[in-house]
Amino acid sequence: MFTSVDDVLARLAEAGYLASPAVATTVFLADRLGKPLLVEGPAGVGKTELAKAVAQVAGARLVRLQCYEGVDESRALYEWNHAKQLLRISAGRDETWDEARTDIFSEEFLLPRPLLTAIRGNDPKVLLIDETDKADVEVEGLLLEVLSDFQVTVPELGTVTASRRPFVVLTSNATRELSEALRRRCLFLHIGFPDAELERRIVRLKVPGIDAALAESVVRVVGALRAMDLRKAPSVAETVDWARTLLALGAGTLDEAVVRDSLGVILKHQDDILKAEAKLDLDAV
Amino acid sequence: MNATADLTARLTGLVDALRAHGVRIGTGETVDAARATRELGLADRESLREGLAATLLHTTGQRPVFDAVFDLYFPRRVGAPEGRTDPADRAALRERLAAALAADDTALMARLAMEAVDGFGGYGSSPASDGWSSYQTLDRLRPQTLLARVRDEVRARDGAAGFGDRLLEDEIRRRIEEFRRMVAAEARRRVAERRDRDEIARRAVAPTADRVDFLFAGKDRLAELRRTVQPLARKLATRLAARRRRAARGSIDLRRTLRGSLSTGGVPMRPVLRRRRPARPELVLLCDVSGSVSGFSDFTMLLVQALHDQFGKVRVFAFVNRIDEVTGLLVHGAADPDGLGARIRGEAAVTGWHGSSDYGAALGEFTERYAGAVGSRTTVFVLGDARTNMGDPNLPALGELGRRARRVHWLNPEPRSRWGTGDSAALEYAGLVGMHECRTVRQLSDLIGRLLPV
Numbered sequence: 110m111f112t113s114v115d116d117v118l119a120r121l122a123e124a125g126y127l128a129s130p131a132v133a134t135t136v137f138l139a140d141r142l143g144k145p146l147l148v149e150g151p152a153g154v155g156k157t158e159l160a161k162a163v164a165q166v167a168g169a170r171l172v173r174l175q176c177y178e179g180v181d182e183s184r185a186l187y188e189w190n191h192a193k194q195l196l197r198i199s200a201g202r203d204e205t206w207d208e209a210r211t212d213i214f215s216e217e218f219l220l221p222r223p224l225l226t227a228i229r230g231n232d233p234k235v236l237l238i239d240e241t242d243k244a245d246v247e248v249e250g251l252l253l254e255v256l257s258d259f260q261v262t263v264p265e266l267g268t269v270t271a272s273r274r275p276f277v278v279l280t281s282n283a284t285r286e287l288s289e290a291l292r293r294r295c296l297f298l299h300i301g302f303p304d305a306e307l308e309r310r311i312v313r314l315k316v317p318g319i320d321a322a323l324a325e326s327v328v329r330v331v332g333a334l335r336a337m338d339l340r341k342a343p344s345v346a347e348t349v350d351w352a353r354t355l356l357a358l359g360a361g362t363l364d365e366a367v368v369r370d371s372l373g374v375i376l377k378h379q380d381d382i383l384k385a386e387a388k389l390d391l392d393a394v
Numbered sequence: 395m396n397a398t399a400d401l402t403a404r405l406t407g408l409v410d411a412l413r414a415h416g417v418r419i420g421t422g423e424t425v426d427a428a429r430a431t432r433e434l435g436l437a438d439r440e441s442l443r444e445g446l447a448a449t450l451l452h453t454t455g456q457r458p459v460f461d462a463v464f465d466l467y468f469p470r471r472v473g474a475p476e477g478r479t480d481p482a483d484r485a486a487l488r489e490r491l492a493a494a495l496a497a498d499d500t501a502l503m504a505r506l507a508m509e510a511v512d513g514f515g516g517y518g519s520s521p522a523s524d525g526w527s528s529y530q531t532l533d534r535l536r537p538q539t540l541l542a543r544v545r546d547e548v549r550a551r552d553g554a555a556g557f558g559d560r561l562l563e564d565e566i567r568r569r570i571e572e573f574r575r576m577v578a579a580e581a582r583r584r585v586a587e588r589r590d591r592d593e594i595a596r597r598a599v600a601p602t603a604d605r606v607d608f609l610f611a612g613k614d615r616l617a618e619l620r621r622t623v624q625p626l627a628r629k630l631a632t633r634l635a636a637r638r639r640r641a642a643r644g645s646i647d648l649r650r651t652l653r654g655s656l657s658t659g660g661v662p663m664r665p666v667l668r669r670r671r672p673a674r675p676e677l678v679l680l681c682d683v684s685g686s687v688s689g690f691s692d693f694t695m696l697l698v699q700a701l702h703d704q705f706g707k708v709r710v711f712a713f714v715n716r717i718d719e720v721t722g723l724l725v726h727g728a729a730d731p732d733g734l735g736a737r738i739r740g741e742a743a744v745t746g747w748h749g750s751s752d753y754g755a756a757l758g759e760f761t762e763r764y765a766g767a768v769g770s771r772t773t774v775f776v777l778g779d780a781r782t783n784m785g786d787p788n789l790p791a792l793g794e795l796g797r798r799a800r801r802v803h804w805l806n807p808e809p810r811s812r813w814g815t816g817d818s819a820a821l822e823y824a825g826l827v828g829m830h831e832c833r834t835v836r837q838l839s840d841l842i843g844r845l846l847p848v
Binding site: 129134135138141144149184285286292294296298326330332333336338364365368389 | 632
């Protein structure tokens with residue numbers, strides 16, 4: 110898929126995703142070694158976006174499995190279409206049991222869910238397993254077979270093996286420790302907050318029309334806020350939101366009044382806002 | 395062929411050093427790391443670093459250890475920096491450092507760190523005892539004193555106007571901190587060149603934060619630990635919620651199952667489970683805040699406070715030799731975690747005539763004054779090393795507490811082997827209540843996940 114790390118960087122940038130060297134290296138390795146990529150990091154740094162960008166770059170179809178508490182085999186893997194099976198049985202009244210049995214457990218009556226979809230067929234695919242930590246531990250067991258051998262066993266049909274391996278991205282917010290077994294099958298990538306240089310470029314890409322000096326001061330203030338030990342440090346998504354807000358407000362430069370009025374866009378807790386106001390010397394009126 | 399063998403040896407050495415720091419790496423991952431090395435080549439060091447990190451590590455907390463060990467096994471260069479200027483010229487080096495800090499030029503800072511260690515870090519003269527010291531380097535160079543100068547320089551360049559100006563000092567402080575880190579890494583590399591690299595990688599690299607002993611953690615380490623409180627609390631809350639869900643699926647309610655079966659002709663089709671009363675458990679914390687164990691107590695208090703919405707009621711008491719309630723000092727928002735210990739010692743009456751801890755007196759006072767705080771729904775945690783300075787351990791008071799509460803647990807930050815030595819009354823207390831060794835954040839989170847009531 111990719112020829113070098115720089116190739117990854119350039120092509121992701123074309124798709125509108127500015128990657129750090131760490132991200133590009135790991136994506137390159139995941140592609141070369143054929144291993145799934147486990148991405149962790151704070152909310153809003155572009156974990157899901159990465160999978161979308163890779164799919165776009167590779168011209169692949171994005172298959173997404175959104176995990177939540179209680180997601181199970183029939184939602185993640187496959188399900189038999191019971192209603193259709195019943196119709197089939199009542200339609201063919203005269204045939205023998207053996208004929209009916211072999212027929213109703215065929216591909217036609219199978220409803221593929223994301224995991225099965227991702228490994229069937231020959232077209233390139235990117236499988237995104239989003240918020241893996243929200244799923245129950247049992248689902249992890251299910252993922253192990255899929256991620257290590259890229260195969261799914263359907264008892265009535267046999268084992269389906271991928272003829273073409275999908276590029277797999279798992280994301281996690283670390284609300285729960287994923288099991289060691291799952292982690293060992295993946296390449297691990299932690300996406301943190303980008304450095305100032307990269308963040309400036311992201312802001313200018315995502316908010317066209319923003320003045321370079323304003324982008325620079327926005328990034329500086331956000332960097333200072335992140336160093337402050339807040340309950341929820343502002344993420345890249347918040348930086349971009351803030352830059353958009355400032356642009357909409359028509360603020361050409363940052364000053365006390367503007368920052369105080371728009372602090373709610375980047376900080377989501379009242380404690381944090383108070384703390385930031387004190388540290389940035391914004392005198393409350 | 396020789397180069398390949400050397401690279402393999404380096405890679406396995408790196409893996410061994412990481413294992414010694416508690417990073418669990420299997421053979422499969424080592425093979426993956428080698429494949430990654432082949433794919434990436436050795437030309438780009440940072441790219442190699444990321445590639446090895448991606449294949450060998452599994453969690454974020456392991457990254458600082460990995461970076462330090464990587465620097466030792468795959469150093470940027472060997473030996474002294476080339477083409478250096480007069481090594482003893484301290485003023486000139488400071489000059490160049492100030493310029494690098496003002497321009498925020500990381501590459502130049504790294505180079506200066508190298509020269510600084512080379513020029514000022516060496517000590518000793520015989521090959522057996524000499525070495526390189528980052529402490530000595532920083533002591534002679536004093537980069538922190540450059541702050542005012544660099545600030546003025548940047549201001550003169552960019553002008554003092556604008557909102558960003560008030561951020562400047564903190565930014566420069568962070569750059570200086572970064573330079574100090576570079577010096578430390580460089581000194582470690584030079585030492586490792588002279589001595590056994592494996593040895594240095596094991597001993598001179600700081601362990602991951604969750605394996606630091608509470609009793610020996612320095613100020614920075616404790617600050618670093620405090621930053622992990624919120625994420626840790628979130629994880630523990632998820633674990634508690636899962637336990638609670640499991641506990642809620644309890645025994646079958648026979649009466650209601652049978653009544654439900656009437657509609658299906660007396661055949662019990664759907665079993666009805668007994669509903670649990672949604673009474674949230676209550677928690678009482680008794681914390682020794684005397685100097686020796688205050689780091690541990692502060693951390694645990696913050697962690698329990700962060701978990702407060704999991705419980706009906708949390709009350710926190712602090713003692714040295716007198717006991718006082720400090721729940722109010724821990725309220726969210728008002729709490730400034732860094733100053734917590736100082737505030738408790740300043741605002742609560744925790745000491746009487748003298749300043750050394752006395753468990754007997756504190757426990758006695760607690761059963762006397764706050765008897766109402768402990769009931770049949772309360773779980774009590776006692777935090778402390780049980781070193782009672784030869785005072786009376788007052789076992790009856792703890793026994794009384796154990797009878798009245800639902801559970802009493804004692805978390806002791808000392809290693810088990812030292813319980814009962816010297817003035818420690820740990821073994822006596824352990825006879826009455828469950829005592830658990832709790833030396834690191836890892837042990838603490840395991841214990842809390844297991845012991846907290848649901």
